[in-house]
Amino acid sequence: MYGAIITVLFLAAVVFLAYRRLGLLSFCGTLTLLVALYCYLAPPAPTWKAVLWLLTALLWLLNVKPLRRALISAPFLASYRRMLPSMSQTEKEALDAGTVWWDGELFTGAPRWEKLLSASAPQLSDAEQAFLDGPCEVLCGMLDDWDITHRRADLPPEVWSFLTAKGFFAMIIPRQYGGLEFCAYAHSCVLAKIASRSTTCSSIVAVPNSLGPAELLNHYGTQQQKDYYLPRLACGDEIPCFALTGPRAGSDAASLPDTGVVCRGSWQGQEVLGLKLNFSKRYITLAPVATLIGLAFRMFDPDQLLGARTDLGITVALIPRGTPGITIGRRHFPLNIPFQNGPIEGVDVFVPLDSLIGGPAMAGQGWRMLVEQLSVGRCISLPSNATGSAKAAVWATGAYARVRRQFNLPIARFEGIEAVIARMTGLTYTMDAARSVTAGAIDGGEKPSVPSAMLKYHVTEMSRIVANDAMDVHGGKGICLGPNNYLGRGYQTVPIAITVEGANILTRNLIIFGQGAIRCHPFVLKEMEAARNPDRRAGIAQFDSALFGHMGFTISNSMRSLVMSLTFARLRGVPDHGPTRRYYQHIERFSASFAFAVDVAMLTLGGYLKKKESLSARLGDVLSAMYLASMVLKHYDNEGQPEADLPIVEWACRNLLYSAQEQLHGFLRNFPNRFLAGLMRVLIFPRGLTYFAPSDRLSRQVADLVTAPTPTRLRLGVHAYTTLNERSPLGLLQEVLLLAEGAELLEKRVRDEGVKAGRVTALDLPGRIAQAVAAGILTQAEGASLAEFDRKVMQIVRVDDFAPHELVPGA
Numbered sequence: 001m002y003g004a005i006i007t008v009l010f011l012a013a014v015v016f017l018a019y020r021r022l023g024l025l026s027f028c029g030t031l032t033l034l035v036a037l038y039c040y041l042a043p044p045a046p047t048w049k050a051v052l053w054l055l056t057a058l059l060w061l062l063n064v065k066p067l068r069r070a071l072i073s074a075p076f077l078a079s080y081r082r083m084l085p086s087m088s089q090t091e092k093e094a095l096d097a098g099t100v101w102w103d104g105e106l107f108t109g110a111p112r113w114e115k116l117l118s119a120s121a122p123q124l125s126d127a128e129q130a131f132l133d134g135p136c137e138v139l140c141g142m143l144d145d146w147d148i149t150h151r152r153a154d155l156p157p158e159v160w161s162f163l164t165a166k167g168f169f170a171m172i173i174p175r176q177y178g179g180l181e182f183c184a185y186a187h188s189c190v191l192a193k194i195a196s197r198s199t200t201c202s203s204i205v206a207v208p209n210s211l212g213p214a215e216l217l218n219h220y221g222t223q224q225q226k227d228y229y230l231p232r233l234a235c236g237d238e239i240p241c242f243a244l245t246g247p248r249a250g251s252d253a254a255s256l257p258d259t260g261v262v263c264r265g266s267w268q269g270q271e272v273l274g275l276k277l278n279f280s281k282r283y284i285t286l287a288p289v290a291t292l293i294g295l296a297f298r299m300f301d302p303d304q305l306l307g308a309r310t311d312l313g314i315t316v317a318l319i320p321r322g323t324p325g326i327t328i329g330r331r332h333f334p335l336n337i338p339f340q341n342g343p344i345e346g347v348d349v350f351v352p353l354d355s356l357i358g359g360p361a362m363a364g365q366g367w368r369m370l371v372e373q374l375s376v377g378r379c380i381s382l383p384s385n386a387t388g389s390a391k392a393a394v395w396a397t398g399a400y401a402r403v404r405r406q407f408n409l410p411i412a413r414f415e416g417i418e419a420v421i422a423r424m425t426g427l428t429y430t431m432d433a434a435r436s437v438t439a440g441a442i443d444g445g446e447k448p449s450v451p452s453a454m455l456k457y458h459v460t461e462m463s464r465i466v467a468n469d470a471m472d473v474h475g476g477k478g479i480c481l482g483p484n485n486y487l488g489r490g491y492q493t494v495p496i497a498i499t500v501e502g503a504n505i506l507t508r509n510l511i512i513f514g515q516g517a518i519r520c521h522p523f524v525l526k527e528m529e530a531a532r533n534p535d536r537r538a539g540i541a542q543f544d545s546a547l548f549g550h551m552g553f554t555i556s557n558s559m560r561s562l563v564m565s566l567t568f569a570r571l572r573g574v575p576d577h578g579p580t581r582r583y584y585q586h587i588e589r590f591s592a593s594f595a596f597a598v599d600v601a602m603l604t605l606g607g608y609l610k611k612k613e614s615l616s617a618r619l620g621d622v623l624s625a626m627y628l629a630s631m632v633l634k635h636y637d638n639e640g641q642p643e644a645d646l647p648i649v650e651w652a653c654r655n656l657l658y659s660a661q662e663q664l665h666g667f668l669r670n671f672p673n674r675f676l677a678g679l680m681r682v683l684i685f686p687r688g689l690t691y692f693a694p695s696d697r698l699s700r701q702v703a704d705l706v707t708a709p710t711p712t713r714l715r716l717g718v719h720a721y722t723t724l725n726e727r728s729p730l731g732l733l734q735e736v737l738l739l740a741e742g743a744e745l746l747e748k749r750v751r752d753e754g755v756k757a758g759r760v761t762a763l764d765l766p767g768r769i770a771q772a773v774a775a776g777i778l779t780q781a782e783g784a785s786l787a788e789f790d791r792k793v794m795q796i797v798r799v800d801d802f803a804p805h806e807l808v809p810g811a
């Protein structure tokens with residue numbers, strides 16, 4: 001017994017050493033002491049003792065660097081070079097783009113929370129707040145989505161003028177050029193608010209403020225280009241579009257076949273050096289009305305007029321609309337969301353070389369420019385639009401479910417509806433947290449390329465669920481389009497957001513983990529750099545230090561995963577955040593399990609992991625779930641930890657961490673090497689799958705928060721257009737919700753004292769109200785107030801009908 005206890009203590013001490021991430025030398029020293037102590041206190045069998053000392057001696061030998069380099073690192077490097085997936089220049093540029101932020105911490109297995117928690121909450125300046133409360137509010141009031149989507153298939157002229165006059169297209173242009181120069185968070189809030197009213201309008205506003213001429217000029221333009229174009233873009237004299245995609249190059253945009261050949265040609269009466277462009281683009285947002293085209297093409301210099309290189313690579317130029325050879329103006333019709341979008345063709349279009357953004361010096365730099373800017377842009381446009389739409393859907397659905405009655409009850413009281421409303425609310429909170437905290441990080445100087453892919457994918461996928469859920473709760477009311485339908489167009493927008501800026505299947509399967517594994521991992525990039533080092537000796541030394549660091553890291557994460565899984569991470573010291581403390585601990589546990597699983601996968605599958613898209617997608621999902629849960633916790637902190645919101649925070653974290661567990665489980669079930677899968681399972685799930693999805697009780701608490709006019713509901717509606725007026729559906733719904741509680745009490749009285757007692761016999765509410773007033777069950781004033789409530793409810797419940805000719809577009 002005594003021997004067994006000492007053996008267990010010895011093993012626990014070794015696990016603890018690995019858990020604490022001791023350096024190799026300190027580990028060897030401490031291990032030697034432990035082995036000596038163990039052999040002294042409870043001498044093991046001679047063979048076991050010999051094995052222990054042999055292992056300890058071998059570990060000591062690993063400290064002799066020349067020896068381990070020759071015997072381990074150099075041969076390993078040789079096979080690593082063979083395993084290393086080939087990487088194109090465009091892939092390399094994508095990997096180099098942006099910065100590593102909180103995503104990097106989640107790869108370590110021991111995230112340093114102070115890095116996230118010390119970041120200040122995103123703030124709006126007075127001018128930004130005034131813009132949201134002023135022009136943005138006015139704009140939302142001007143938008144009539146049915147008129148826009150059905151009758152005109154465009155914004156009305158006065159809205160176009162308002163957008164350009166108030167600088168909606170100039171949020172990212174510096175003030176010195178006449179722009180608004182908003183921070184990323186303000187930019188995001190403006191888009192969210194417009195999206196809560198009209199996704200057609202928010203898509204139009206998003207484009208000039210996203211990847212395109214203004215942004216590219218801002219970062220890479222020559223001074224002359226900035227001085228000329230930025231003021232014109234800021235005041236709306238130029239409407240920009242950005243043309244990358246074509247019929248042959250969609251997701252694989254870097255394979256574009258559009259060409260620009262360096263040659264001499266005539267420009268404004270003079271012979272100049274320039275480019276002859278031939279291109280075919282499609283799906284280009286704002287193209288039909290654009291005056292300035294940002295064009296991506298592949299640049300060639302066959303006559304070597306610029307230098308020795310003949311294939312310069314992807315390049316970006318600015319082309320005025322009227323340039324001869326361009327065909328533009330036709331429109332696509334994306335799913336009844338008629339923002340301006342269409343094809344552009346160019347045949348032998350000649351432009352001078354100074355049309356290149358940044359001038360000839362930037363020839364061939366196009367792909368780098370695009371991916372660098374996307375690392376910011378993808379955190380803003382689509383996530384903000386999706387969040388604004390989701391906020392509107394939750395706001396509407398919570399109120400609608402409270403005032404829509406079936407089976408004599410508000411439908412919000414049925415468990416099935418509660419579950420759906422809770423899901424919508426939890427996801428919307430997650431989306432809002434992700435977009436605002438990440439925008440805050442951008443304002444703090446980050447260019448978070450991996451989170452930008454996570455946000456693009458997960459926030460738009462969540463918006464798909466929210467839009468579907470809202471439709472389901474509204475039943476036929478959501479389906480029948482017309483001026484009274486406030487959901488249908490948002491629902492139709494979802495697939496567009498899913499497809500643009502990197503279609504979602506590709507983003508999930510190829511980008512999130514593919515980029516994250518290399519960018520964020522503390523050792524992989526170092527190992528890859530070492531493998532590509534042309535100086536062989538230096539490469540081995542570099543590789544050796546990364547490899548041994550990596551091995552220690554993997555062993556440590558395996559032990560951390562085991563210990564935290566066994567203890568439910570209860571012993572893990574994390575920031576003391578009261579009721580949310582456990583979620584910090586669970587994120588740490590998943591971080592260690594994830595980091596361990598990533599290392600085993602990369603070590604055994606190498607470059608093949610890139611082809612095993614479903615495995616990398618699942619690892620990407622685990623990373624994203626941890627990232628989003630961290631955003632939820634930080635957002636809750638930023639909001640001052642309002643206790644009332646806690647059920648939503650818990651729902652969101654539970655939902656995300658449950659998904660992390662399920663995706664890790666799916667990864668293990670599909671891992672090709674079954675022996676390693678079994679070993680990983682022991683270290684990751686020693687107690688099985690112990691994490692549970694949000695409970696029904698929690699879902700009920702969450703649903704209650706948005707089906708009543710609570711402060712939580714108001715907080716969720718911030719940065720959505722919820723103004724109380726009869727033309728704003730969200731305002732009207734809120735107004736009815738405010739009346740609902742009082743009305744429900746009056747209705748109960750009519751039922752209890754009137755219907756059940758046989759004094760009220762009418763079948764519909766207006767009839768019952770009249771009889772209840774006549775019978776003295778309600779006062780005149782109470783009857784009038786209940787009738788007014790009923791009128792408003794019926795106004796909300798009403799759906800549109802049309803004479804057949806009215807459904808002809810434009811009628």
Ligand SMILES: Cc1cc2nc3c(=O)[nH]c(=O)nc-3n(C[C@H](O)[C@H](O)[C@H](O)COP(=O)(O)OP(=O)(O)OC[C@H]3O[C@@H](n4cnc5c(N)ncnc54)[C@H](O)[C@@H]3O)c2cc1C
Pocket residue numbers: 242243244245249250251252282283284285286334341496499500501502503504505506507509510613
């Ligand atoms: C309304 C709208 C507006 C747009 N605006 C612009 C614009 O302003 N400027 C511009 O340049 N472009 C724009 N686009 C183009 C948009 O970015 C592309 O549609 C998008 O890149 C996808 O290309 P694709 O439609 O050709 O689909 P495809 O590339 O044919 O992809 C089809 C499917 O295959 C999946 N897929 C592809 N490769 C992989 C892979 N390796 N692994 C897993 N799945 C994969 C994709 O995820 C997708 O689901 C717009 C598109 C639309 C619809």
